[in-house]
Amino acid sequence: PATIGGARRMLNVFDVPLPGGGVAGFAIDIEDLEQARAATKRFADAQREMLDRLSAGVAQFGSDRALVFCNQPFQRLFAMKPEWIADRPEFDRVLERMREAGRLPEVRDFPGWKAERREWFLAADHRIEEPWHLPGGDHLRVVAQPLPDGGLLLIFEDRTEQVQLATARDTLLRVRTATFDTLFEALGVFAADGRLQLWNNRFRQTLGLDETFLAGHPRVDVLAQAAAARLAAPGKAVLISEMVRSATLDRQQRGGSLAFADGRHFDFAAVPLPDGNALFTMLDVSDSRRMEQALRDRNEALEAADRVKNAFVANMSYELRTPLTSISGFAEMLQGGYGGELPPTAIDYVKAILESVERLGTLVDDVLDLTQHGERGAVVELSAVAQAAADKVMPLAKAQKLDFAVEIDPSLGQIGGDAARLTQVVENLLRHAIAGTQERGRVLLHGDGTAEAARIVVSDNGRGMTAKAIARAFDGFATPAATRGSDRALGLGLPLAKQFVEAHGGTVTLMSERGQGTVITVTLPRTGAPPSA
Structure with missing residues (x-):
């Protein structure tokens, strides 16, 4: 190094021995070369430091x-x-x-x-x-x-991670494509600009579109116009574009139904996707529509048949009253002596005729009740209903020498309903209990309630019922015939009671065991004056 003209310079100094014994020297200014070398070294160091990062x-x-x-x-x-x-x-x-x-x-x-x-x-x-x-x-x-x-x-x-991600992505794409093509629904994915991005074969087949047409990624309005010819109402094709726009722009899910010209029906929906696209789905519901229509037609046919049946039963019931009235009238005239004095045997026969007429009349009334529905709306005092029913069956209980007890708690209270029907409910339950109890047995009528519901319980210690009889107890016209003279001929008491209780919004439960007696519980809600049954 040397200072020349006040500036620091780097010199390359040479000393050369001379033949005469002297020394010649010269210096070369290499300051610029040294600076270039230093700059190159700094650049190389910086580059290597950068490469290390x-x-x-x-x-x-x-x-x-x-x-x-x-x-x-x-x-x-x-x-x-x-x-x-x-x-x-x-x-x-x-x-x-x-x-x-x-x-x-x-x-x-x-x-x-x-x-x-x-x-x-x-x-x-x-x-x-x-x-x-x-x-x-x-x-x-x-x-x-x-x-x-x-x-x-x-x-x-x-590139290991990138290759693995690319492989996983390709696998997912292949799985998605395979899944799309095997789904029963027709699926199409539309981008935010309304162009079709993905679709499955079901989508193409349902709308009757060509693969080349779909490969051009048409806009939803163009696609809807191309598919309009397959619809029963071509004007409804605009619903497809409206649904897709609602899902992509408004981010709202919407749905509807379309009828095709070939009779098929499809439910469709447009669902917004997290990436801003929209999924359009179409599900063929033609079979379910046909099944619904078949069920609807069958229901209408059953209702019509039920009306015909009810009309027939009601007509027959009224028709039966005429001969019963004549039989009852002539029997009463014979019993009153209008035909002359009867011997003791004939008197017993006339009495049996009148009893049978009464039972048959009651049976006709029960059959008619099964086909008619009354209205209920008055406030009913249940304690009076229970007592009235108990008074009606008291002669039957005395005839069989039964211990007939009535326990009415003041909490039984009132409900909104039909007093005549409720009286018939309790009476039928009591008749059922009396018919199933041996002489000197016990029958109990109990009533109580809460703020929500009233409860009436009829129990006996009679013969009880088999599991088969319990299963058929509330089945009208299917209950086995009675074996006791005091019972209904076709056993319609329990079916009628159940029908009337359910008409009041209540429930009936029956528990019985062979040889251990039977307990029937009626629960009636306190719902004021409900509508007609």
Whole structure:
């Protein structure tokens, strides 16, 4: 270094011995050269520091094919120790070290493969790129760039995660496509701009569209216009575009139904997707529509048949009253002596005729009640209803010498209903209990209630019922015939009671065991004056 003209300069000084014994000296100013060298060194250091921060591995070989630089990612990627790198290994040795670490592709002719890679040094300023599939499943992207000084720059990018993600994405796409094509629903996915992006075969077949037409990703309004001819009402095709716009722009789910010209019916819906697209679905509901119509027609037929049946039963019931009235009238006249004095045997016969007429009249009334519905709306005092029913069956209980007890709690209270029907309910339950109890048995009528409901319980210690009889107890016209003279001929008491209780919004439960008696519980809600049954 020297100071010349007040400026610091770097000189290259030469001393040359002379033949005469003297020394000649000269100096060359190399300040600019030194500054250029320093700048180049700083640039190289900065570049290497930057390369150390990259995620990709970088290795640089000189013109002598020796390793002159590699960054930290390269050392980690190929498991190379700094002390081994410090010896500046030659290109071939580096490849062999990579192979020992299992970081090279498996090849059959490694020497030939290595010779091909040595040719990278001689490439005429042409960048070379190739993928390496390593034995462990890793994927590397290798870029080789020949340098002007005869060296070579290698860049190793680990693409394992990207390849795995791409593979997973391709798998998901294939699964999605396969799933779409196997679904029973017709599916189409529309982008935010209204263009069709994805569809399945069912979508194409349902709307009768050509694959080439769909491959052009038509807008929803164009697609709806093309599909209009297949609809029973072509004007309703506009619903498709309206639904898709609602899902993509307003982000609202909407649905509806479409009828096709061939008689099929479809339910459709447009559903907004998280990515801003819209899913349009169509489900063929033709079978369910036909089934609904068939059920509706059958229901109407059953209602018509029920009306005919009720009319027939009511007519027959009224028709039966005429001969019963005549039989009853003539029997009463005979009993009153209008036909002359009757012998004792004839008197017993007339009495039996009148009893049978009464029972048959009651039966006709029960059959008529099964086909008619009364209205209820008055406030009914249940204690009076229970007592009135008990008074009606008291003669039957006395005739069988039964212990007939009536327990009415004041909490039984009132409900809104039909007093005559409720009286008939309790009477029928009591008649059922009396008919199933042996002489000197016990029958109990109990009534109580809460703020929500009233409860009436009729129990006996009679013969009880079999499981089969219990199952058929409330089935009108299916209950076994009675075996006692005091019972109804066709056993309509319980079916009628159940019908009247349910008409008041209540429930009836029956518990019985053979030889242990029977308990029937009626629960009636306190709902004021409900509508007609």
